[in-house]
Amino acid sequence: MIAAPSVKDENYRFTSLRSINWNEAPETIPVSANSDVLPLVFRNDAFADLNRGYAPDTKRILVTGKQSGTKVSIGHHFESCGAIYSRVIVEVAPNVNVTLVEELLGSPRLLNQVLEIRLGEGSVVEWVHLQNLSRSTLGFLRTLVTLEAGSELKGIISSVGGSKNQSRVEVCLKGERAQATLMSATRGIIDQHFDHWTTITHDAGKTTSSFKHWTVMGDQARAIFNGKVVIPAHALGCDAYQKNTNLLLSKQAVIDSIPKLEIATDEVKCAHGSSISPVSDDHLYYLESRGIDRAMAEGMLVDGFTEPVLMQISDDVLRSQIRLALVGHASDGGWE
Amino acid sequence: MKSTLEIKDLVVSVEGKTVLHGITLKVNTGEVHAIMGRNGSGKTTLSHTLMGHPKYKVISGQILLNGVDITGLSPDERAKKRIFLAFQYPTAVPGxxxxxxxxxxxxxxxxxxxxxxxxxxxxxxxxxxxxxxxxxxxxxxxxxFSGGEKKRLETLQMKLLQPIFAVLDETDSGLDIDALKNVSETIESMRSTERGILLITHYQRMLNYIKPDHVHVLLGGRIVKSGGANLALELESRGYDWIHEANT
Known part of the structure; x- marks a missing residue:
């Protein structure tokens, strides 16, 4: 029996598990689970522990030089069903360049997923994550990305689906000169709940990270940004940047932003920031002064808010697809 | 058909402070009016009030377009009536x-x-x-965008929207010599009997390309002197002190 994390736990402070079936058993429970592959970082994480107990065999994807320069899908389209427990490991061989597309679609009652992405030395990975589950799904996602020396991660994370979601992303820069650039966009409506719990650990010197997280919350939706950068004493010459930018569209929507730094050395460059605001009056006035009525101007500004994230997606088709999920139309209405 | 944009005894406050103290001005299509004045004289307040910026409160007076009061119209409604404002500081809108x-x-x-x-x-x-x-x-x-790029984009918008009345708020600021010539010539090319232009500026330099029919000096939220194109030349050589002294 795994105990539910309490709201007294800092990382669950805003995500109460009371009155939801967070630990629903899958319809078929595997005889033996693959306990050895659970990433160490997720030990003592109730959801990862459940995943270890309930997930069927781990799906392993090895990306080698043969797939270099290609797009590899690691996504799932779940049918309407009960609880799903899934565990995936993607290993990217050294010096391989690949785009990993992770789409989470469909309408399970509960999705508990552990994903591990391992970047070999000198590899370059664009990881595009779209969580567009049904608005009735409980989503608990755990992702660990490890980067060996000289590897580069560009992560584009977009979240629009689910009812109550907690997405924990751990990025560990293990080798010197590894670089992680993450951009994330979340859009919530009605009473959706998004808890983004992210830790970026610089475990080697001269590593670089940048994490920019945009959130748009309307109606009675709620979002939490619980983002931490960790730089231990031995990791000298690191550069870390973290920014959380939020747009509130209603008086009932709630956003809690908690950017954190845990730095044990002086020889680093670190910056973080956070802002929460409604649609800018100056932006509205400028658009209105060009004949665009207020409702349309607001729509353009809200849709455009997450565009900086979309612009980072190198594949045009993928960008259109994720724009469609985020703002309801595939084109930015522009020039192409 | 001739159109008119008429400002009648306009008193405007910004954040509780009265900035315009009774401006009266009539611009007909086919005319270019230049409004000149020192920093803080109310030029930008006048331009944003004409466009309907909600921050600028009309205490009294009227803005009439062809005799119809448009003082209560929203910015988009004014734009649809073909009033255009080229911003001094165009707003950056990411996304x-x-x-x-x-x-x-x-x-x-x-x-x-x-x-x-x-x-x-x-x-x-x-x-x-x-x-x-x-x-x-x-x-x-x-x-x-650089300052010059923003001003070029404002000019592009004016070209595309073909306003009947265009208010240009210090469009010459932030432009290098070549860009000033290019933007000014574009504006001059839009001069027509079917368009009125209200050109707000500190300097004579833009008026070398766009010769105004009327020049007005704004001081302390009032138009204190009006004249022809020569008035701009006189201001360039003598500054504003003599006007200030004559009005205090």
């Missing part, structure tokens, strides 16, 4: 592409859809005339 913005704006002001092919052809022609690279269209609106 909204220039192309999307222009197309939505042109459609809103015209009141009908502009076919994509027609829109592209129209914009490409104007981009070339203003020496604006085509990749501007996919950039976020004014985001990361």
């Amino acid at each position: 909204v592409s220039v192309a999307n913005f222009l197309r939505t704006s042109v459609r809103s002001v015209r009141g009908d859809e502009v076919p994509a092919k027609e829109f592209r052809a129209l914009v490409k022609k104007e981009l070339a005339a203003l020496k604006i690279p085509e990749n501007f269209m996919t950039r976020s609106l004014n985001d990361g």
